[in-house]
Amino acid sequence: MRSEVIMPQMGESVAEGTVTKWLKKLGDKVERDEPLFEISTDKVDAEIPSPVAGYLAEILVGEGVTVEINTKVAVVTSEPPGKSAAGPATQVSGSVSTAPAQTPAGMVASVASSAPAIGSTAASLPAPDRPRSELTAEELRRLRSSPLVRKIAEAHQVDLRQLSGTGLSGRVTKKDILEYVEKREVGPVGAESGPAAAPVVAAPVVAPVPAAGAEARGVKAAVSFDVPPQFLAVAGPRDSVVPMSNMRRKISEHMSWSKRISAHVNSFLEIDMTRIVRLREQRKDAFLAQTGEKLSFMPFIMQATVSALRAYPDCNASVVGDDIVYHKDIHLGVAVALDWGLIVPVVKHAGEKNLLGLTRGLNDLATRARNKKLSPDEVNGGTFTITNPGSFGSLTGTPIVSQPQVAILGVGAINKRPWVIEGPDGDSIAIRHILMLSLSYDHRLVDGATGARFLNHVRDFLEDYADSNLE
């Protein structure tokens, strides 16, 4: 006795359903009304019971497949499969899908592939001008790339068909497209970062002006404004000409553009870091033992910076034409010097991290920066930057604002100095740990008063550091 199990109609206007899970395997016994499989419509998952008792002999529709209502999904027989005249149990694989949506398995397949450089002997994609109906199944599979890859392609205006992929059947993987984009040197695209681009935030970070120029000119000259020839060097016979590395080219372009875009002003302030120095001395061993993280001075400065940015939101903003874009979240870039250049990884949502969170975030990014293991997401989307000329012993520096931000904090070296302490009975001299802070900022938006007050706020936070900030 064969009984057909069909996709039920779960409502008057419901036309189809998706099988999400088979609760029984082929050959399993099932009672009448016992849950046999699960289906899903938009927001409702339903358990569907078996109409009869018997054995699950055939599964006709696999998990993840959507079919019209009343479609046969399974067969339940009164005899165990193998004994009936119809032959052994059969199962059709779930690959014939009418659902346009991606399945989790599909996404994983295209992202997980390992990839050598693009441009190798991977099969090229079918010519874009042939109608889809003429493409073979193989070619169709290759054209399909994951939604994530398509999204990245869209954001960077890349025609996926121009790329060879190193993924399954020549698919373009996430690594492929990111490498392609890197090589093409499109400027930082602010909107592409992950959690920072969430819908709750008011406005996405706007891409800076140089990006348009960079795209237009292709891969050639390093700096996109023309240097008048009388200011250009001419290579002589004893000179060597070395093309810039990608990183160097990007830095060169960014720095020169930034000076042209922003009206740079600097404010300086000395602060007494003695309290922080002592606190760190007391706590650093316990901190390392409890958390596995080394506690440096930077997380304290980051905390102070976050507090100051909250008080002076002009410093956590961007200028676009005549508009000011205020960023609700604080993403702190911290410059890391590398043997081969400089990179600025971003600690995202720094405003919502405590001391341990900032330390972990910073240490992790710095380590991975040195091992070249940062992803583009992690060097984009910053709203403020901190740089550390003091790590080389410099008293201070005059850093260049990182576009499209409007301010950057330069942290000098901490030096022991004789310092005047004002007491109730008069002044005395003590040896204190003194740090020079320098804030470079864009006077289009940030005025001198704001810049100075920002630094004052940082100083007050650090000099009167509350122990509760350690939590």
Next chain:
Amino acid sequence: MTEAHVRDLGLVEYADGLLMQERLVALRQAGLIPDQLLLLEHSHVFTLGRRASPSHVLAGESLRRDWGIQLHESVRGGDVTYHGPGQLVLYLVLQLLPARQDVIGYVRDLEAVMIDLLADFDIRAGRLEGLSGAWVGSNKIGAIGVRMSRWVTSHGIGLNVNTDLRYFNLIVPCGIRDHGVTSLKRELGREVPLEEVKSRLVAHTARHFGLEPVEKPIARGSIQVIVYRRDPALELLCLRRVPERGGFWQPVTGLIEAGESPLDAARREVLEETGLEGDLLDLDFVHTFMLDPAVFAAPRFEVPSFITEHSYALEATARAEVRLEEGAHDALEWLPPEQALERQKWEGNRLGIERLQRRLNPFRESSP
């Protein structure tokens, strides 16, 4: 009009929520209980429907762990969503009569309940074409996820009252990237006491589904006390129940007797089960779960029975001698936290231990 039991459960851990609904659906299918309306809140958790794409959870494991956000698979329809304190969850276990056996119709009814409720607060909410839930403009204020089992419903709605919406930044809610989320607090510019919303939610639900609500207060309270010592490494006391009482490992636990406060009960149980005394630390973790009707059955226990458990901790001196209670436990071990966690049978005990760990560690990370 059919009778519906309304249960205000407070904090319910997600796993306990799944379990209780499974049991209630079975009881409802068997006709042993009437329709149920459960009002509750969950601890921070991202839940995934069967068809949810894992890429819609943007926060990685270490981030979730640091911020105390659980990740759970669920059996309700829909993609990924977030539940947490401040979000009022209503689970409906209803036997749908033939006239109402329509999944789309049911979802529309749940939307109507939320829209009418929000109107009471002067918030104009509506539907969005092609998307479920209650929307204010293009921001979702209430989400829907439903499960049907032979036309008995479970799961239901999650309404953002005072929810910390920043948690939604870590997921792509319901797989929808282009819209945002909002809450009553955000729309009104003030916190709204959950009690105000609960009674109205029950009233609108009753009206839409033709139910007569009967309040069922929680039957019993219980306590757990996690006894620990620092030797100097942290060790937790684990007690093994005698075989007749289950044979599983647990901290000190017990029911609250009539006339006792939770703290009184905690002190009494610790003394009875270990012989120890001392100042108890309130772990600030009170949650409700349902007793397994197979184990705790009628007539001794009302079916279904819900228990609200209060959690405490007690520091024992390194040399303290533990005296077991005969007939209750037959073995004890002092274990480091990871092993103690593995030994626990119940989620509530595990979560209590995790809470204690976080309290004791001064360098714990904070929430987003």
